[in-house]
Amino acid sequence: MNLRNEVYKTLGFTYRNFIITKRNFFTLFETLFWPVIGLLSVGLMGAYLNLEENYLAFILIGAVTLSVLQVSQLDVAYVLLFDIWSKSLRYTFVTPISIFNMLFGAWLFGALRGFIAFLILLICSEFLFDLNLLIQPFGVLLFLFGIFLSAMIIGTLTCSLLLIFGYRAEVAAWTLTAIFMLLCGIYYPITLLPSGVREIAYMIPLTHFLEFYRSFYNFPASSDNPALMGFLLSFVLLFFLFLILIWALDRARRKGTITQFSE
Amino acid sequence: MHSIVCEDVWMVYRSMFSEKVALSGVDLKIPKNKIFGLLGPNGAGKTTLISLMATLLRQTKGRIEVLGYDAIKDLKEIRKRINIASGNPNLIWSLTVYENLRYYSLLYGLNDRKVVEQLIKEFELEEFRNVEFNRLSTGNKQKLILARAFVNDPELVFLDEPTKGLDPPVAKRLREKIQSLQKDLGITVVLTTHYMSEAEMLCDRIAFINRGKIVAEGTKEELKRMLKMRDKITIEVDAKVPEMKLDGVFMVERDGNLLSFYVDSAESRLWDLAKEVAKFGRIKNISVKEVDLEDVFNELAK
Numbered sequence: 001m002n003l004r005n006e007v008y009k010t011l012g013f014t015y016r017n018f019i020i021t022k023r024n025f026f027t028l029f030e031t032l033f034w035p036v037i038g039l040l041s042v043g044l045m046g047a048y049l050n051l052e053e054n055y056l057a058f059i060l061i062g063a064v065t066l067s068v069l070q071v072s073q074l075d076v077a078y079v080l081l082f083d084i085w086s087k088s089l090r091y092t093f094v095t096p097i098s099i100f101n102m103l104f105g106a107w108l109f110g111a112l113r114g115f116i117a118f119l120i121l122l123i124c125s126e127f128l129f130d131l132n133l134l135i136q137p138f139g140v141l142l143f144l145f146g147i148f149l150s151a152m153i154i155g156t157l158t159c160s161l162l163l164i165f166g167y168r169a170e171v172a173a174w175t176l177t178a179i180f181m182l183l184c185g186i187y188y189p190i191t192l193l194p195s196g197v198r199e200i201a202y203m204i205p206l207t208h209f210l211e212f213y214r215s216f217y218n219f220p221a222s223s224d225n226p227a228l229m230g231f232l233l234s235f236v237l238l239f240f241l242f243l244i245l246i247w248a249l250d251r252a253r254r255k256g257t258i259t260q261f262s263e
Numbered sequence: 264m265h266s267i268v269c270e271d272v273w274m275v276y277r278s279m280f281s282e283k284v285a286l287s288g289v290d291l292k293i294p295k296n297k298i299f300g301l302l303g304p305n306g307a308g309k310t311t312l313i314s315l316m317a318t319l320l321r322q323t324k325g326r327i328e329v330l331g332y333d334a335i336k337d338l339k340e341i342r343k344r345i346n347i348a349s350g351n352p353n354l355i356w357s358l359t360v361y362e363n364l365r366y367y368s369l370l371y372g373l374n375d376r377k378v379v380e381q382l383i384k385e386f387e388l389e390e391f392r393n394v395e396f397n398r399l400s401t402g403n404k405q406k407l408i409l410a411r412a413f414v415n416d417p418e419l420v421f422l423d424e425p426t427k428g429l430d431p432p433v434a435k436r437l438r439e440k441i442q443s444l445q446k447d448l449g450i451t452v453v454l455t456t457h458y459m460s461e462a463e464m465l466c467d468r469i470a471f472i473n474r475g476k477i478v479a480e481g482t483k484e485e486l487k488r489m490l491k492m493r494d495k496i497t498i499e500v501d502a503k504v505p506e507m508k509l510d511g512v513f514m515v516e517r518d519g520n521l522l523s524f525y526v527d528s529a530e531s532r533l534w535d536l537a538k539e540v541a542k543f544g545r546i547k548n549i550s551v552k553e554v555d556l557e558d559v560f561n562e563l564a565k
């Protein structure tokens with residue numbers, strides 16, 4: 001395996017996502033418009049309810065997480081969808097790429113978009129709500145990396161579902177994030193969730209990344225080291241999801257899904 | 264040395280509710296550095312076979328060897344050396360000619376803009392360099408699809424009905440292009456088509472495929488003999504007619520008192536044939552029908 005070749009193969013997907021985003025006004029819109037709307041509405045609600053500063057931070061962190069995750073997961077989830085919509089799947093899979101080049105390349109661009117969205121939200125919360133979201137810069141970077149890993153998790157899952165169930169799974173790209181959000185305590189601590197659901201929430205890395213960020217504002221976390229917990233869970237989940245994806249891809253070759261998506 | 268070897272290849276598409284046998288026991292050897300044609304009617308299994316050889320599908324049973332590599336175990340080795348272009352011209356819609364080629368060359372691990380520029384020139388796409396794929400004419404889409412198939416300097420190129428849906432003059436130019444590319448680069452080309460004339464013009468060897476089976480395979484000259492069966496003369500007699508050998512008759516089918524003769528030309532053979540048959544009994548009815556390619560395939564499949 002030639003490292004330089006692998007880098008180019010991966011960057012091929014980054015390049016493609018970049019061009020498509022550049023060309024499509026609506027995907028650009030997604031990076032800027034919805035995150036700002038989300039932050040504004042939640043922030044204004046906070047102002048109306050006269051929240052103390054750390055509670056305002058609590059809900060704004062929720063709004064920021066939602067947006068950054070939404071923006072960065074789309075790139076990974078779309079990596080197969082672009083080909084499916086254009087019926088060009090066979091031309092991607094006839095090249096010597098691996099599914100990891102594909103996911104990782106798209107993810108890089110998703111992370112870049114997510115990072116830009118985060119910077120915009122950082123500035124907005126500073127100027128509009130007088131709230132500093134960057135009180136621990138290194139911690140915030142770790143948190144962002146955690147969100148990007150969650151984006152990879154959702155994207156990988158969507159790709160597998162698309163290969164297994166076809167077009168019908170397209171909807172997964174949007175709904176998975178929403179379900180994650182509900183479970184992970186986006187605007188509330190997970191202790192509010194009924195037991196049973198709470199245990200599921202505990203298994204999702206995003207829960208811990210949210211708690212990690214909120215711990216900068218003195219909110220308690222369900223584990224001693226939420227960042228570590230989040231990363232461990234992420235890597236375990238990704239490991240299994242990658243196995244599922246490899247299986248789904250082999251299944252697609254046996255079932256003719258790839259050629260079917262190309263006609 | 265062959266470029267592709269298929270041994271007893273089966274492809275069954277299974278879904279929850281149905282099972283479709285698309286290929287049943289294909290044996291095929293494709294020689295190196297020639298144009299090989301897979302000719303067959305719609306639904307015969309051409310796309311399935313070509314996709315298996317291009318590693319986009321995985322066979323249910325049997326062995327496929329491409330350029331000396333196993334199509335199940337050595338996917339990457341094969342993929343580096345082959346490419347494919349289909350007559351359904353679909354690439355990412357919003358990418359321009361340049362961007363599409365650049366994207367695909369990156370997927371081969373190549374970061375050489377010169378290769379991309381060269382292809383644009385070679386395929387006469389300079390004028391459309393910055394035009395998005397969905398704005399191109401069908402002919403130019405087809406050119407781009409073909410250009411894309413050469414980004415990795417392949418040894419073996421699969422073309423799945425490359426001239427499908429093109430106007431005759433555009434199709435003709437594309438055929439000439441395929442021919443000159445094959446000659447200049449000395450590569451192996453495997454193409455599918457359901458046009459007899461296209462296979463005849465382009466291919467050094469042709470395999471007929473029908474209902475998932477290879478029915479006949481050979482050089483043009485070898486196949487010509489079979490394809491001389493132009494007409495089918497059916498004669499009804501009231502007596503048993505023994506075996507006989509007649510000029511211009513390739514095959515005789517018997518169904519009770521019905522005798523069907525496959526001949527090169529009904530016009531020149533009918534009189535002799537009727538005279539010969541009349542020696543054994545009274546002729547009650549004679550009909551003449553043109554044999555179509557599918558009749559020949561079916562006859563050969565038996």
Ligand SMILES: Nc1ncnc2c1ncn2[C@@H]1O[C@H](COP(=O)(O)OP(=O)(O)O)[C@@H](O)[C@H]1O
Binds near residue numbers: 256260304
């Ligand atoms: N992905 C698939 N799933 C199920 N059946 C398929 C699939 N692809 C092709 N078939 C069926 O297999 C047969 C052969 O198809 P194909 O290889 O596309 O033929 P051709 O290219 O010669 O027209 C057809 O009956 C077709 O309906």
Ligand SMILES: [Mg+2]
Binds near residue numbers: 309310311423424
């Ligand atoms: Mg076909």
